[in-house]
Amino acid sequence: MICCLNPDCPNPLNPDRQEVCLSCHQPLISLLRGRYRVIKVLSDEGGFGRTYLAEDADKLNEWCVVKQFAPKIQDSSTLKKAVELFKDEAKQLQKLGEHPQIPTLLAYFEQDNYLFLVQQYINGHNLLQELRQGIIYNKSKIVELLLDLLPVLKFIHERGVIHRDIKPQNIIRRQIDGRLVLIDFGSSKQLTATVHTQIGTTIGSHGYTPIEQMQDGKAYPSSDLFSLGVTCFHLLSGIRPSQLWMQKGYSWVNSWHEYLANQDRDGVALNVNVDKVLDKLLKTEIDQRYHSADEVIKDLTYKPLLVPPTIIEPASRTQSFYLKHRLLINTAILLLGLGGIWYLQSRPQEVTRFANPNQPANITENSDQPQTLKGHASDVNAVAFATDGLTLASGSDDNTIKLWNIKNNQEIRTLKGHKKWIWAVAFSPDGKTLASGSADKTIKLWNLANGEVINTLKAHTDGISSIAFSPDGKTLASSSIDKTINLWNVSNGQLIRTFKGHKQAVSALAFSPDGSTLASGSWDKTIKLWNVATGKEIRNFVGHSELIISVAFSPDGLTLASGSKDKSIKLWNLVTGETIRTLKGHTDKVNSVVYVPKTGDSKTSNNFTLISGSSDNTIKLWDTATGKEIRTLKRDSGYIYSVAISPDGKTIASGGSADNIIKVWHLSQDK
Known part of the structure; x- marks a missing residue:
C-alpha cells in the first residue's frame, strides 16, 4: 500500500503503483525525499499535520516515524511562530536524541510546501496499551x-526542555x-520563566496537565513531574484522570488514595513510601510540588524511602543501588550499593542441590541449614x-558496620560513624x-583492635559504591x-x-592478584581495565546488555568475571578482551560475583569455582571450565546483594534484603 500525504485526505491508503490518490485525487509520492516510503497514518496532530509510519529505503526498509507539519493557520505572525516552533522541535530532538530512552532524529526537510521530520521508530507498546x-x-x-523515567526527565530539563504532555x-x-x-x-518548548502557547490551543492532555499549564500556558520541570504523578495514578487505579478532572476539577488529587483498590496490600514489601512520593508529585500548588527529577x-533511593537504581535506578538500581541514585533499575527497585542496589521482595524458598560430576574441587555442603546472623536493623x-x-x-x-565471629555465631562489635x-x-x-564506603560520600578506615576510626577519606561527590584493597594493602x-574511581594511600x-x-x-x-591492574564495572554497561601505576585505561569490555553490578578476577589473574542487571555472568579473557563464555541461570540481576580461592592441591589447577548472588534469591556455584552450574543455595526470602567467600574457600556468607540477616554456609572441599 502507498499512503497519501495530503493531511486532509479522509482515506489516505492506496494500492501500490497508484499514482493519484483514489480518495482526494492528489498526486501520490512513492518515496518521500527519495528515501522514505510512507506506509500508514499513525495519528492526526490536531490540525497541524499527521504522523506516519514509514520505511527507510536506504536502511533495508527499517521502520521510522515521519511527522508532517501542515498547520491550518491564516494569521501570518502566528503561522511564522508555529513554523519556528516546529523547527525548534527538530533541533531539540537532535539534541535530546543522544539519550538512549528518547527517539533519535533522523532527518528534517521541506517538500511540497510541507515540513517533515523523521524519527527513530520504537518497537513496543505504550503504557496505555x-x-x-x-x-x-x-x-x-x-x-x-519512576526510577527508569526520572533520569530521562532530568536529562531533558537540564537541556532547557520540558515535555508538557507526559501520559501513558x-x-x-x-x-x-x-x-x-x-x-x-x-x-516541547524551550524552558523559560514564562512559556505561553502561541498556536491556539493549550498544550497537554486534560487530567494530566497541571493547573499552571492549563490556566496560564506556563510550564516548568515540576509541571512534567505532576503529569508523571498522574500517569502513575492512572496505572495504579485504572481510572482515566480526564474522567476525574471533568467531574471534580483538580480536587481529586487530594483524595487520590481513595480510588485505589487494595494497593496497600499488594503483597510487596517496599522500603519506600510510595504514597508520600505520589502525594508530593500530585500537589496542585507548584511551590509544594517536587521541583526537579x-x-x-x-526520595526514592535514599532512606528512609528506597535505597538504590539502584536501578534503577536502580539503584538496578537496581533497584539494588540501580546503585542507589537513579537507578535503575525492575520490580520494586531501589538502587542500593552494589549488591544492595535493587530491591524487591521475593517468596521463601528452600535449599536445593544440584549434583555435577564435573564440579571442581568436589564442593559439598556440610549442612543443609546455614547459620543466620541477626542484629542489623535494616x-x-x-x-x-x-x-x-x-x-x-x-x-x-542502618548506617552501621558489624563484626561477627562465625565460629560461635556472636557479634563482636558494632562500628558507628557514617x-x-x-x-x-x-x-x-x-x-x-x-x-x-557509604552513601554519605566518605570512606572510613577502622582500627579493628579498638573499633576506632583511623581516617576518613573525602573526595568523591556522591555515594561510594565499591572499595577494594590492593594485594599488598598499601x-x-x-x-x-x-x-569516578579514586586511589588512596592507606597509610596517610x-x-x-x-x-x-x-x-x-x-x-x-x-584488583588483579598481582595488584598491577584494576577492573571497574559501570552502569554504562562497560568494564574497564586500568593500569594502577599510570592511571591509564588498558582495555574496555563491551558485551552486557544492561548495567554492570559486580566484577572479580580469577585467582590466576587471567580471567575476569562480571555480573549484570541482564541476569547473566560473563567470563572475559584478559589477554584478548574476548568473552570466554556467558553463564545463564539466574532469573534476576546478578549483584555479586566472587571466585573460590585456590587452596591445597587446587593451586595446580586452572579449573575455578565462581560464586554468584542474585536478586532472584539464590546463590549459584559455577564450574568456570565448563560453564555449568554446580549447585544452587537459596535464602529464605529477599534479594541477595553481596556474597563473600572465606580465604580457605570453605565458607560462604551473603547479605540481602530479607529480615536484615546474614546467611553463612559451610562447605567442604574434598581433594
Whole structure:
C-alpha cells in the first residue's frame, strides 16, 4: 500500500503503483525525499499535520516515524511562530536524541510546501496499551517506572526542555530490552520563566496537565513531574484522570488514595513510601510540588524511602543501588550499593542441590541449614571475610558496620560513624584494618583492635559504591556514583589519583592478584581495565546488555568475571578482551560475583569455582571450565546483594534484603 500525504485526505491508503490518490485525487509520492516510503497514518496532530509510519529505503526498509507539519493557520505572525516552533522541535530532538530512552532524529526537510521530520521508530507498546491488555501495576512496578523515567526527565530539563504532555500513551516499553522510552516531543518548548502557547490551543492532555499549564500556558520541570504523578495514578487505579478532572476539577488529587483498590496490600514489601512520593508529585500548588527529577530520585533511593537504581535506578538500581541514585533499575527497585542496589521482595524458598560430576574441587555442603546472623536493623548491603576466615564484616542501611565471629555465631562489635547507609566493606590483607564506603560520600578506615576510626577519606561527590584493597594493602581503590574511581594511600589517607572514563556510575571494583591492574564495572554497561601505576585505561569490555553490578578476577589473574542487571555472568579473557563464555541461570540481576580461592592441591589447577548472588534469591556455584552450574543455595526470602567467600574457600556468607540477616554456609572441599 502507498499512503497519501495530503493531511486532509479522509482515506489516505492506496494500492501500490497508484499514482493519484483514489480518495482526494492528489498526486501520490512513492518515496518521500527519495528515501522514505510512507506506509500508514499513525495519528492526526490536531490540525497541524499527521504522523506516519514509514520505511527507510536506504536502511533495508527499517521502520521510522515521519511527522508532517501542515498547520491550518491564516494569521501570518502566528503561522511564522508555529513554523519556528516546529523547527525548534527538530533541533531539540537532535539534541535530546543522544539519550538512549528518547527517539533519535533522523532527518528534517521541506517538500511540497510541507515540513517533515523523521524519527527513530520504537518497537513496543505504550503504557496505555499495556493497561488495556490487562497488565496490573502495583506500587513496586510504579517505583520501577519512576526510577527508569526520572533520569530521562532530568536529562531533558537540564537541556532547557520540558515535555508538557507526559501520559501513558507517550511512554513506550521498548520490546528489545524492556526500557521505557519517552516519545512525542511535539509540545516541547524551550524552558523559560514564562512559556505561553502561541498556536491556539493549550498544550497537554486534560487530567494530566497541571493547573499552571492549563490556566496560564506556563510550564516548568515540576509541571512534567505532576503529569508523571498522574500517569502513575492512572496505572495504579485504572481510572482515566480526564474522567476525574471533568467531574471534580483538580480536587481529586487530594483524595487520590481513595480510588485505589487494595494497593496497600499488594503483597510487596517496599522500603519506600510510595504514597508520600505520589502525594508530593500530585500537589496542585507548584511551590509544594517536587521541583526537579533529582528530588524525586533522592526520595526514592535514599532512606528512609528506597535505597538504590539502584536501578534503577536502580539503584538496578537496581533497584539494588540501580546503585542507589537513579537507578535503575525492575520490580520494586531501589538502587542500593552494589549488591544492595535493587530491591524487591521475593517468596521463601528452600535449599536445593544440584549434583555435577564435573564440579571442581568436589564442593559439598556440610549442612543443609546455614547459620543466620541477626542484629542489623535494616538491609545488609555488603559482607566481607577477614584473612582469618572467622571474622565477618557486614554493612547495612542502618548506617552501621558489624563484626561477627562465625565460629560461635556472636557479634563482636558494632562500628558507628557514617551518616548514611553502608554500601561496601573490605578488610586489609593483614586483617588489622577495615574500610567502609557509604552513601554519605566518605570512606572510613577502622582500627579493628579498638573499633576506632583511623581516617576518613573525602573526595568523591556522591555515594561510594565499591572499595577494594590492593594485594599488598598499601592502596585502597574506591568507586562512586559520581562516575569516578579514586586511589588512596592507606597509610596517610592521601588521594593518589583519580580515574575518569566511565559515562555513568561506577558500581564495582577489583584488583588483579598481582595488584598491577584494576577492573571497574559501570552502569554504562562497560568494564574497564586500568593500569594502577599510570592511571591509564588498558582495555574496555563491551558485551552486557544492561548495567554492570559486580566484577572479580580469577585467582590466576587471567580471567575476569562480571555480573549484570541482564541476569547473566560473563567470563572475559584478559589477554584478548574476548568473552570466554556467558553463564545463564539466574532469573534476576546478578549483584555479586566472587571466585573460590585456590587452596591445597587446587593451586595446580586452572579449573575455578565462581560464586554468584542474585536478586532472584539464590546463590549459584559455577564450574568456570565448563560453564555449568554446580549447585544452587537459596535464602529464605529477599534479594541477595553481596556474597563473600572465606580465604580457605570453605565458607560462604551473603547479605540481602530479607529480615536484615546474614546467611553463612559451610562447605567442604574434598581433594
